[in-house]
Amino acid sequence: MDYQDLVNEAFEASKNAYVPYSEFPVGACVLLKNGQTIHGCNIENAAYGSTMCAERNAIFATYCQGYRQDDIVAIAIVADCTPLVSPCGACRQVLSQLLDPRTPVILGCKEFYEVTNMEELMPRMFIGDSL
DSSP: OOHHHHHHHHHHHHTTOBOTTTOOOOEEEEEETTSOEEEEEOBOOSSGGGOBOHHHHHHHHHHHTTOOGGGEEEEEEEOSOSSOOOOOHHHHHHHHHHSOTTSOEEEEOSSOEEEEOHHHHSTTOOOGGGO
């Protein structure tokens, strides 16, 4: 699967978003070494702090199914917006611990995507070794 296919899968995931307040669907898709993909989307809540972002839903679902960072090839995070959607601080913290720092993180919109990783998105990350 190439990155454009992964971006397309993430847009499919965004169709399941529950966004009655922001009306801003976000999708995420984790690609595993075995070729399987795991979707996530944002789910909003009236108690805004209880809202869950697409990328956390996708990575948590990946771990809930027994996979770990060594199984993950890449993750795509997408929304129909310009500039590109980017993980919030909480998502960056979670991804910095659950992804290898060099795992491709693809940020996409309808027209294009950009490939980065957690080393670039969160330099000097706070991880388990920081405790």
